[in-house]
Amino acid sequence: MASKSDELVFLPLGGSNEIGMNFNLYGFGPPHDRRWIVVDLGVTFGDQTTPGVEVILPDPAFIAEYADKILGIVLTHAHEDHLGAVAWLWPRLKAPVYATPFTAFLLREKLREADLLDQVEIHEVPLGGEIDLGPFHLELITLTHSIPEPNGLAIKTPLGTVLHTGDWKIDPEPLLGAVTDQDAIRKLGDEGVLAMVCDSTNVFVEGVAGSEAQVRDALVPLIGQMTRKVAVACFASNVARMDSVARAAEANGRRVCLVGRSMHRMAAAARSVGLMQGLQPFLTEQEANALPESGVLYLCTGSQGEPRAALARIADGAHPHVSLGAGDACIFSSRVIPGNEIPIRNLQNGLADRGVRLYTERDHPGIHVSGHPCRDELAEMYRWARPQIAVPTHGERRHLLEHLAFARDLQVPQQVAPRNGDMVRLAPGRAEIVDEVPSGRLYVDGGVLTPENGEALRERRHAAHNGMVAVSIVLDKRGRVIVGPEIRALGLPTEDDDELDEVLDELADAAEKALARLSGGDRDLDDTVETAISRAVKKASQRIWGRRPVVETTVLRV
Numbered sequence: 009m010a011s012k013s014d015e016l017v018f019l020p021l022g023g024s025n026e027i028g029m030n031f032n033l034y035g036f037g038p039p040h041d042r043r044w045i046v047v048d049l050g051v052t053f054g055d056q057t058t059p060g061v062e063v064i065l066p067d068p069a070f071i072a073e074y075a076d077k078i079l080g081i082v083l084t085h086a087h088e089d090h091l092g093a094v095a096w097l098w099p100r101l102k103a104p105v106y107a108t109p110f111t112a113f114l115l116r117e118k119l120r121e122a123d124l125l126d127q128v129e130i131h132e133v134p135l136g137g138e139i140d141l142g143p144f145h146l147e148l149i150t151l152t153h154s155i156p157e158p159n160g161l162a163i164k165t166p167l168g169t170v171l172h173t174g175d176w177k178i179d180p181e182p183l184l185g186a187v188t189d190q191d192a193i194r195k196l197g198d199e200g201v202l203a204m205v206c207d208s209t210n211v212f213v214e215g216v217a218g219s220e221a222q223v224r225d226a227l228v229p230l231i232g233q234m235t236r237k238v239a240v241a242c243f244a245s246n247v248a249r250m251d252s253v254a255r256a257a258e259a260n261g262r263r264v265c266l267v268g269r270s271m272h273r274m275a276a277a278a279r280s281v282g283l284m285q286g287l288q289p290f291l292t293e294q295e296a297n298a299l300p301e302s303g304v305l306y307l308c309t310g311s312q313g314e315p316r317a318a319l320a321r322i323a324d325g326a327h328p329h330v331s332l333g334a335g336d337a338c339i340f341s342s343r344v345i346p347g348n349e350i351p352i353r354n355l356q357n358g359l360a361d362r363g364v365r366l367y368t369e370r371d372h373p374g375i376h377v378s379g380h381p382c383r384d385e386l387a388e389m390y391r392w393a394r395p396q397i398a399v400p401t402h403g404e405r406r407h408l409l410e411h412l413a414f415a416r417d418l419q420v421p422q423q424v425a426p427r428n429g430d431m432v433r434l435a436p437g438r439a440e441i442v443d444e445v446p447s448g449r450l451y452v453d454g455g456v457l458t459p460e461n462g463e464a465l466r467e468r469r470h471a472a473h474n475g476m477v478a479v480s481i482v483l484d485k486r487g488r489v490i491v492g493p494e495i496r497a498l499g500l501p502t503e504d505d506d507e508l509d510e511v512l513d514e515l516a517d518a519a520e521k522a523l524a525r526l527s528g529g530d531r532d533l534d535d536t537v538e539t540a541i542s543r544a545v546k547k548a549s550q551r552i553w554g555r556r557p558v559v560e561t562t563v564l565r566v
């Protein structure tokens with residue numbers, strides 16, 4: 009029973025301005041005393057704008073304040089954008105974690121690496137299982153996606169039921185795992201769905217995403233045409249795809265060799281839940297080398313051009329055991345994730361340069377299908393669930409707004425598209441944004457969690473663009489120069505050594521003059537001297553190069 013002051017709220021802290029780092033909160037209770045559940049806790053990845061930062065997390069500061077009110081962290085599936093942040097942020101949230109067996113297997117591995125396995129209470133929930141968390145009663149609904157065990161959540165509360173879809177599509181032949189449990193969704197619809205919080209990734213794409221079975225059907229004849237070595241790149245987490253590639257290889261008399269750590273990790277996770285059975289054992293890289301070229305298929309990580317992944321090393325000729333050359337084939341059973349265009353292009357150019365023939369989704373449309381719902385599938389889901397409120401998530405702003413318009417066209421009575429940090433009251437009354445809480449991103453920078461655009465990264469970015477000048481000077485106690493100023497310029501161009509000497513002299517001159525301008529008393533203060541010199545050297549650099557490098561001045565006293 010709900011009391012009069014109870015409210016049901018939805019609060020995305022990630023995943024609602026961008027694709028990635030899904031971090032959703034549901035709150036129940038009076039505004040001053042809510043109980044919370046967390047649905048998913050994922051990461052996103054850095055790019056050229058975040059040098060040295062590979063992993064980006066949602067900022068949990070708001071909910072960490074209420075950590076004792078979090079009843080549980082529920083993971084819908086094992087993709088990094090849904091579970092990758094658990095090992096980083098769990099110490100700030102400290103709630104029990106709920107996941108189905110495949111997801112739990114991968115989570116345990118991550119927690120073991122982070123030395124947290126003993127501390128985190130993990131509840132393994134069967135597919136189609138239920139979870140009771142205070143006012144929240146959750147039922148897992150089996151969906152289809154591009155990883156084993158994707159779950160939607162029916163979140164039942166005294167103020168109504170929310171269908172939180174997680175990532176999904178409607179795959180009539182997912183190959184591994186069950187088909188979408190549409191009966192369960194229809195039944196929820198019959199009982200009444202207050203709100204559906206739904207995947208927006210492919211809202212701009214007409215039709216349907218297509219089935220894993222189609223991919224298998226396309227791969228068998230394609231691989232059959234090949235006479236030399238074949239490499240296939242796909243996401244390791246797409247176990248159905250790995251399985252299809254392996255079966256397509258065997259159908260053509262080829263043995264499979266997994267290349268890349270995450271391929272092995274996912275294969276182990278898949279076997280732990282009884283998937284990928286009835287295949288010949290995978291070969292080691294050395295065993296594969298002993299076979300004729302027409303007898304082997306390499307299943308590789310690195311379809312997104314990740315620089316340290318297997319395929320990038322093969323393209324560089326830097327892989328210790330696997331090489332591809334003239335006449336060999338590389339099939340990209342994957343799509344280009346927005347943002348990865350440049351590394352993928354570099355990777356493909358590298359392979360092409362070796363004479364490797366490339367097969368991509370663009371020229372061979374059957375070799376990849378998306379894991380997210382296109383417009384026909386979204387419409388179907390709305391027909392099944394019939395929610396009162398549509399809440400788009402898992403997309404950039406343009407996806408969410410398009411999804412909102414789509415739901416309006418489907419006659420969903422209310423639609424609301426919160427940004428990260430917008431708290432939506434779903435009940436009672438009309439759905440509306442009632443509060444805005446702090447949200448943002450944290451960077452994993454050299455193993456340290458830092459605020460987005462923190463000092464270290466700002467400085468690194470600045471140095472990357474503008475170079476760096478280091479000034480050292482030795483003064484006596486009264487501020488008279490004993491040695492220096494010594495100048496070193498890093499990442500700043502000069503035509504030749506003579507010009508370099510001239511430039512360094514000019515900078516040293518600027519430093520000396522800045523020191524000379526200081527009064528006797530100011531020269532006693534290291535900070536004042538450092539600031540004055542740095543400022544003058546920056547100015548001189550501006551004159552010389554037209555840019556302002558990072559300037560670091562060190563004063564030593566003798």
Ligand SMILES: [Zn+2]
Binds near residue numbers: 090175
């Ligand atoms: Zn996702």
Ligand SMILES: [Zn+2]
Binds near residue numbers: 087090153155175
């Ligand atoms: Zn996913």
